[in-house]
Amino acid sequence: MGYQLSLEDISVHLGNEQVLQDVSFTLNAGEFLGVIGPNGAGKSTLLKVILGIIKPNKGRITPQNKNSVIGYVPQSRPMDMGNTIAVKDFVSMGLPHSIRPWLTKKEKHMVNEIIALTQIGEFSHKSISELSGGQKQRVYLAQALARQPKIMLLDEPTSNLDPAAQEQVTSIVRDTSNKLGIGVIFISHDLNLVSQYADRILYLTKGNYAIGTVGEMMKSSVLSQLYGTKVEANADGNSFHISQSNQSEPISSYSYNGTE
C-alpha cells in the first residue's frame, strides 16, 4: 500500500474567524484531489496546516512527521536574484539536503529524469527570467519533485496562465502523480480544469466543506448550492458556466459529505 495522508476533524481559527471546521479526508497514493472554493475560503490555509506552518486548533494529521515527504508549489514566488539563475540550478536546489556541495552522479541523473518528466529539457540551460509563466510553473513543479515527495501540494499553480499552459501544467501534474504514485492536492478556481483531471473534489468555504468524486460534485444542482449562485454543467459534466444571478441557497446552509 502506498503513502496515505489523513486529516481528522481539522479546525483552524485565524483571529476571530473560523477558517476550517472539522475537515476530514484521506489522500491516497497516486490520487489527485482538486480543491475548489471562493477566495478566502481557507484553501491555502489547508495546505499550510498540512505543511505544519499553521497549527490547527483542533484535529489530527497522520503521519505527523511528514515534512520530508511533501513537495509544495506556493501560490506566489517573489524572486529577484532567483530569476536570473539557470533552470537546472533551480531544480537541483530542491534535492534533499546534504553538506556535500557538489551533486553526485545519482543526483544528476535524478535531476535529468525530473527535467524530462516535467518537459523542461529544451530550456533547462536558460535563466528563469527568460521563461513564460507556464514554463516557470513547470520549473517550480520540477524543483518540488526533486525532493522525491510522496505528496505534492500545489496552490493555484495555473492562475495567470493562458488556457493552453493551464492544460499542459495540470496534465504534467496528473501524469507525474500516476507514474510516481504521488498524492496530489491541487488548488484551482477553474472547475473545468479540475473536473477534467481530478479523482475527487474538495469544496471549501469558511467553516464548511464538501468532498466527493468528480461525478458527485460536478453537478449543476450541487455546484449551484455550493457557490450560492447558478452554475450550469453540460450533459457530460465536463464544462461549467457560473452565472452572476443569485438563485440558490447560500453556502452556509449546505452540508454534504460525498463518499467519505
Added chain:
Amino acid sequence: MFAFDFMRQAFLAGTIVAIMGGFIGVFVIARGLSFITHTFSHIGFSGAAFAVFMGWNPFNGLLLFTTLSAVSVGQLGVKYFRRDASINVILSVFLGMGILFLALSTNQASFVSNILFGSVVGIGMKEVWKIAILSSIVFMCLIVGYRMLKFDSFDPVGAEAAGLPVRKISIGFLVLLSIAVAEAVQIVGALLVFTLMTIPASTARLITPSIFKMIICSILLSVASVWIGLTLGYYTDLPISFFITSIQGIFYISAILFHQLSR
C-alpha cells in the same frame, strides 16, 4: 615590487580577502543584503574606534562589533532591519559612537584614515595569518552550508516550503558576513567595503546564470581587481582603493554591455 615584505603581505592579504569577498558576495546580492553589508562596515568603524579607546587592537573591536550586530540583526529579523528608517538610525548611532570614541582617545589620526580608507600595504604578517584563519573558517562554513544557503538565498519561498531552517541559515550567514566585512575593512576601508562584497558578484550575475560559475567568476574578478589595484597603486603612489573600485566599475560596465549585446 615583490622585493618588499609589505607588498608581498599586501598581495597575500588582498588575495585572501578578495577570494572570500567574491564568494560570499554572490549570496549577499542574492539575499539583498548590500546595504546591511554597508551598515556592518560602519558599525565596524565604531567598534575599531572603541578598541583604540580601550587600548586594544582595532581589528578585535571591529570584529566584536560587527559579529554582535550580526547576531542582533538575525534575531530581530532581516526584513525589519532592512527598512530605510532602521538602517538610518543604526548607521547614525554607530557613526556617532565612533566619533565619540575617537574624541576620547589620543591615538586617532592614522587610525581614522586606515579604517575608513583601508591600509592593505600596512598589514603585517601577524594580521595576514589572522585574516587567513578567519577566511578559512568562513570558507569552510560556506562550503558545508552551500546547498542550504544557495536554496535559501536564491529561492527563499521554495526553501521555506521545503522545510529548511531559514532563520538559523539567516543568522549563520549574517555572522559569516560580519567576519568577512571586518576583514575587508582592512583592505578597502569601511567606506568601500561595498566594493569587494557586491560589485564582483553583481558583475558575475550579468555574465552567467549558473550559480557555480557565478561564484568562480565573482572570485576571479575580485582577485583581478585587487591585484591590478595593488600593482597600479605601487607604481603610481595613488590610493589602492581608488584603483580597486575603478577597475571593478569598469568590469561591471563591461558586463552590462556584454549582457545587452548577448540578448
